[in-house]
Every structure is written in structure tokens, then in C-alpha cells.
Amino acid sequence: MENKGKRKIEVCFSPALYSFYRSDSAIVVVSDILRATTAICAAFANGVKNLIPVAGLDEAREWKRKGYLVAAERDGIVLDFADFGNSPFNFHPEQVMGKTIVYSTTNGTQAIRMASEAKHVAVGAFINLTALAEWIDGEDSDVLVLCAGWKNRFNLEDSIFAGALADSLIGSGHFFTDCDSAVASRELWMMAKSDLTGFMDKAAHRHRLRKLGLDDVMEYCHTPDSTRVIPLLKDHLLVEHTDY
Amino acid sequence: MENKGKRKIEVCFSPALYSFYRSDSAIVVVSDILRATTAICAAFANGVKNLIPVAGLDEAREWKRKGYLVAAERDGIVLDFADFGNSPFNFHPEQVMGKTIVYSTTNGTQAIRMASEAKHVAVGAFINLTALAEWIDGEDSDVLVLCAGWKNRFNLEDSIFAGALADSLIGSGHFFTDCDSAVASRELWMMAKSDLTGFMDKAAHRHRLRKLGLDDVMEYCHTPDSTRVIPLLKDHLLVEHTDY
Numbered sequence: 001m002e003n004k005g006k007r008k009i010e011v012c013f014s015p016a017l018y019s020f021y022r023s024d025s026a027i028v029v030v031s032d033i034l035r036a037t038t039a040i041c042a043a044f045a046n047g048v049k050n051l052i053p054v055a056g057l058d059e060a061r062e063w064k065r066k067g068y069l070v071a072a073e074r075d076g077i078v079l080d081f082a083d084f085g086n087s088p089f090n091f092h093p094e095q096v097m098g099k100t101i102v103y104s105t106t107n108g109t110q111a112i113r114m115a116s117e118a119k120h121v122a123v124g125a126f127i128n129l130t131a132l133a134e135w136i137d138g139e140d141s142d143v144l145v146l147c148a149g150w151k152n153r154f155n156l157e158d159s160i161f162a163g164a165l166a167d168s169l170i171g172s173g174h175f176f177t178d179c180d181s182a183v184a185s186r187e188l189w190m191m192a193k194s195d196l197t198g199f200m201d202k203a204a205h206r207h208r209l210r211k212l213g214l215d216d217v218m219e220y221c222h223t224p225d226s227t228r229v230i231p232l233l234k235d236h237l238l239v240e241h242t243d244y
Numbered sequence: 245m246e247n248k249g250k251r252k253i254e255v256c257f258s259p260a261l262y263s264f265y266r267s268d269s270a271i272v273v274v275s276d277i278l279r280a281t282t283a284i285c286a287a288f289a290n291g292v293k294n295l296i297p298v299a300g301l302d303e304a305r306e307w308k309r310k311g312y313l314v315a316a317e318r319d320g321i322v323l324d325f326a327d328f329g330n331s332p333f334n335f336h337p338e339q340v341m342g343k344t345i346v347y348s349t350t351n352g353t354q355a356i357r358m359a360s361e362a363k364h365v366a367v368g369a370f371i372n373l374t375a376l377a378e379w380i381d382g383e384d385s386d387v388l389v390l391c392a393g394w395k396n397r398f399n400l401e402d403s404i405f406a407g408a409l410a411d412s413l414i415g416s417g418h419f420f421t422d423c424d425s426a427v428a429s430r431e432l433w434m435m436a437k438s439d440l441t442g443f444m445d446k447a448a449h450r451h452r453l454r455k456l457g458l459d460d461v462m463e464y465c466h467t468p469d470s471t472r473v474i475p476l477l478k479d480h481l482l483v484e485h486t487d488y
Contacts, residue, residue: 013398017260020396152264154257154425181398183446184432191431202427 003176008142009169010179011162015111016152027141028115029124029132029165032148033157034205035086035214036108038125038221039071042088044240045127045227047097051238053109054102063102069095072104076212087217088127103238107148112233115146121233122241126161126196126221131228133168135241143169145185156188156203157222160196163189164224196222247420252386253413254423255406259355260396265423271385272359273368273376273409276392277401278449279330279458280352282369282465283315286332288484289371289471291341295482297353298346307346313339316348320456331461332371347482351392356477359390365477366485370405370440370465375472377412379485387413389429400432400447401466404440407433408468440466 012021031037040051054060057072057079064070064081071084078085086105103109115121119141124132136143145165147158163185169175170186177183192199197219200206209215220226230241256265275281284295298304301316301323308314308325315328322329330349347353359365363385368376380387389409391402407429413419414430421427436443441463444450453459464470474485 013257014261014264016264017258017396017398020258020260150424152261153423154261154428156424156428159424159428178448178451179397180394180400180403180446180448183448184398184400184403184428187435188428188431191435202424204422204424204427207422 006174006176009166009175009177009182011145011147011159011166011181011185013147013154013159013181014149014152015114015146018114018146021144023142023144024117025119025141026144027120027122027136027139028118029122029143029145030108030111030115030148031124031145031158031161032105032108032111033125033161033221034209035088035217035221036105036148037123038127039086039088039090040103040123040231040238041125041128041227041229043091043096043101044229044231046091047093048091048101049098050100051231052100052102052236053112053238054104055110055113057104060102060104068102069099070102074106076209076214087214088220089217107150111146111148116233116236123231123238124161124165126164126224127226128229129164129168129224132230133165135230136169137172137174143175150205155205157200157205159185160189160192163187164193250418250420253410253419253421253426255389255391255403255410255425255429257391257398257403257425258393258396259358259390262358262390265388267386267388268361269363269385270388271364271366271380271383272362273366273387273389274352274355274359274392275368275389275402275405276349276352276355277369277405277465278453279332279461279465280349280392281367282371283330283332283334284347284367284475284482285369285372285471285473287335287340287345288473288475290335291337292335292345293342294344295475296344296346296480297356297482298348299354299357301348304346304348312346313343314346318350320453320458331458332464333461351394355390355392360477360480367475367482368405368409370408370468371470372473373408373412373468376474377409379474380413381416381418387419394449399449401444401449403429404433404436407431408437
């Protein structure tokens with residue numbers, strides 16, 4: 001059988017479907033391209049030491065009172081008590097180098113917390129795609145990409161990232177899939193990859209961000225491999241793979 | 245604005261996501277291509293008068309005791325008390341003409357019942373695609389395609405049907421979409437349509453059916469427009485559009 005000995009990659013299109021895909025022996029890669037997982041990778045690339053993903057705003061406010069730097073947004077809007085919003089351009093080395101940051105977003109951080117029982121939880125984005133694929137390839141686990149989506153609805157950018165990762169892993173010869181969402185994601189990636197930013201013009205969230213004047217991140221968020229950082233969840237804290 | 249005056253089409257990839265897409269003023273089209281919605285259309289095409297979709301097996305058994313013809317399967321297997329399984333080839337005119345049939349399946353009938361508060365609930369399949377699109381075009385409602393999926397997971401065949409319907413309606417000039425699942429479905433349809441049965445070789449359910457020796461239906465289920473019937477839900481009963 002051609003898939004014998006290969007590891008499996010699956011894709012879950014929404015946190016609301018997680019229970020139907022969950023596999024705690026797998027590596028879960030959380031994808032929230034616009035903008036949480038891209039911003040988290042960018043934060044580590046700029047020198048953040050640890051990142052505390054929190055789901056609720058009360059919890060984020062509590063950390064702020066304790067003196068932490070807090071990044072928090074809802075529906076693309078920076079919250080008044082927060083030091084940063086959700087843009088990957090927020091984290092300047094002089095402000096964040098060596099620090100712990102608390103992070104709360106509309107969709108992404110909830111997805112990270114939801115997956116916390118998995119063998120590993122990794123933060124995935126186009127900007128760390130190749131480093132992530134290489135690290136996964138060297139582990140001995142199946143993979144599930146958990147797309148954060150938009151308020152539990154499917155979105156294009158998270159799914160196409162999932163397809164890019166699936167394509168890379170299947171291309172390595174060490175992975176297979178029998179999961180229809182992985183097949184669909186990979187097909188969409190193969191169609192989109194020659195002009196990813198152009199293809200993303202079709203995405204609903206692009207238009208949401210444009211209305212808010214926040215779509216300056218589109219090109220950055222859809223350009224692969226600007227960093228080699230791999231943020232991993234360790235005891236409810238995101239740390240760099242090298243510190244794991 | 246280019247979408248002004250146009251009606252909206254959205255696609256929901258799983259019954260478990262229905263609450264995030266639900267719109268009771270819309271026409272909901274339920275898609276369970278392999279095999280429930282194809283089989284329901286085939287049943288009407290062969291002369292069935294009414295079809296009672298039931299979710300649970302106890303309910304299906306109860307109808308059988310009352311003397312009804314019952315079609316019931318789980319995971320592709322005909323249940324012992326049932327007269328028919330879920331194949332669209334089961335319903336011969338001499339057996340079913342003018343009759344009421346009770347129908348219960350793994351995914352499809354639950355999805356039909358779930359949508360029962362919508363303005364209209366229609367049964368969609370490739371075999372009635374054009375008739376369905378023409379009827380919808382003449383109504384004055386938005387459209388939501390509810391993919392039955394496989395045990396709440398995304399599947400290719402239901403989603404690609406959704407894309408075919410979206411493509412037809414958007415192509416009419418009367419519809420638009422800002423829904424990422426509709427965009428993705430339409431892209432997949434455009435990629436698959438020149439060799440739909442071949443593309444479906446990638447689908448997980450194809451392989452499930454092949455193992456059970458049930459994949460004789462693949463070509464029939466993926467060939468558009470063998471019938472003009474449009475089954476609609478009316479007071480918990482499926483009837484033909486002409487009788488609605």
C-alpha cells in the first residue's frame with residue numbers, strides 16, 4: 001500500500017469542528033493568517049521571549065494590571081487598555097526584546113488554547129512555512145492544521161496556508177492524506193500560489209481589513225519564509241522552538 | 245456598488261457549523277451527493293409521491309411498523325428492517341410510484357431536518373442542478389447551501405456541488421457572494437468540472453463506498469441534469485416542487 005509507513009496530515013476548517021478531527025497524539029498547527037499567527041511569529045522574530053495566549057478580555061486586562069505588555073484586539077480593533085493590536089508590524093525589537101507579552105485576539109488565541117492537549121501545538125503562518133515544515137518532517141507525528149477561521153466560519157487564508165503546509169509535507173514523501181479538507185486546501189493552494197496576494201483579493205477578511213484601513217499587512221502575511229521561528233505551546237506559554 | 249440589488253449565496257461546509265450561517269429568510273439547499281440527496285431526487289424522478297425524512301433509526305423502525313416503505317442506512321449499510329438502502333438505483337417505478345417513503349441516512353436527513361425553519365428547504369444534487377438553479381433564480385431569496393458532510397467533517401462532493409450551484413447563480417448575474425466557503429467551493433468546481441468523476445477519485449467517501457462495493461453510483465451521482473425534479477420540504481414532508 002502506497003501510504004504504508006507514512007504519517008497523516010488532516011485539516012480542520014473551524015474551531016467548531018475541532019472535536020471531529022481532534023487527535024491528541026498529533027502535532028496541531030494553528031493557522032490564523034490575518035493576523036494572529038502571523039503576528040505571533042513576527043513577535044518572536046523581533047525578540048519576544050515568551051507569549052501568553054489568553055482567550056478572554058477580562059484575563060487580558062488582569063495581566064495588564066499585573067504590569068505585562070498586552071496585545072489585544074476584537075474584530076480588528078485595538079482595545080483601549082492594550083499596548084498593541086494584532087498587526088505583525090507592532091512589535092519593534094526595542095520595545096519587546098526579551099519580554100513576555102500577553103496576547104488575545106478574536107479567533108487565533110482561542111484556537112491555540114483549544115488544542116492545548118495535543119502532543120505539540122505550533123503556530124503556523126506563511127512567514128514561517130518552510131521552517132515549520134522542516135521541523136514537522138523531523139518529528140514522528142501525524143499533523144492536524146487547525147484553521148482559526150472567522151467566528152467559526154471557514155476562511156480562505158487559513159485554509160490555503162493549510163494547503164501549503166500539506167503540499168510541502170506530502171511533497172517530502174513522508175506524509176499522505178485521506179482527509180477531504182486537506183485535499184481541498186491543497187488544490188486551492190496550488191491554484192493560488194503563483195499570485196497569492198492577488199488570489200486573496202477574493203477573501204472576505206481582506207475586505208473587512210480594508211474597511212478598517214488594516215490591509216497594509218496583506219503582502220507581508222502572504223509572503224513565505226521571512227522568518228525561521230517556530231512558536232510552540234509549552235505549559236500554556238508560547239516559546240520559541242529552540243527554547244522548548 | 246456592483247452587488248447592489250443582488251441576492252447572496254453562502255455555503256456551510258458542515259451541519260456542525262449551521263448556527264454560524266443560519267438565515268431563516270433564505271432558501272436552504274441541502275447537499276449530500278453520496279448518496280442521500282441524489283437518491284431522494286432519483287426517488288421522485290421514479291414516481292415517489294412524498295418522502296418523510298427521519299433522523300433517528302427508532303423513528304424509522306416505528307414508521308416501518310405502521311406499514312410504510314422505509315429506506316435506511318448507516319455508514320453505507322442497509323439496515324435489516326429496511327426495504328431500501330441509500331442507493332439512487334433502489335427506487336424502481338413499479339415499487340414506488342405514487343407512494344410515500346420514509347428515509348433515514350447517516351448525514352443527509354439530519355441536515356434536512358436541521359434546516360426546517362428556513363423559508364424553503366430544497367434537496368440538491370448534480371442530477372437536478374439546472375432545474376434547481378432555475379427555480380431558485382425565479383424566487384426572491386438569498387441562498388444557503390448546507391453540505392451534509394461526513395459525520396460533521398467537510399467533504400469534497402457536497403462542497404463541489406455547492407460550488408456548481410454558486411457558479412450557476414452568480415453566472416446568472418442575480419447573485420453575489422462575500423462568503424469564503426462559497427468562493428472556495430466555486431474555485432474547486434471550476435477546477436473539477438471538466439472531469440468531475442475523475443476529480444472525485446480524490447474524495448474520501450469514494451474510497452469508503454468502494455470498500456463496501458457501493459461505488460457503482462459514482463458516475464450517476466456526478467452527472468448533471470438527469471432530472472428536473474425539485475424536492476422541497478413542506479410540513480416535515482418532502483414533496484415535489486410542482487405539488488408544493
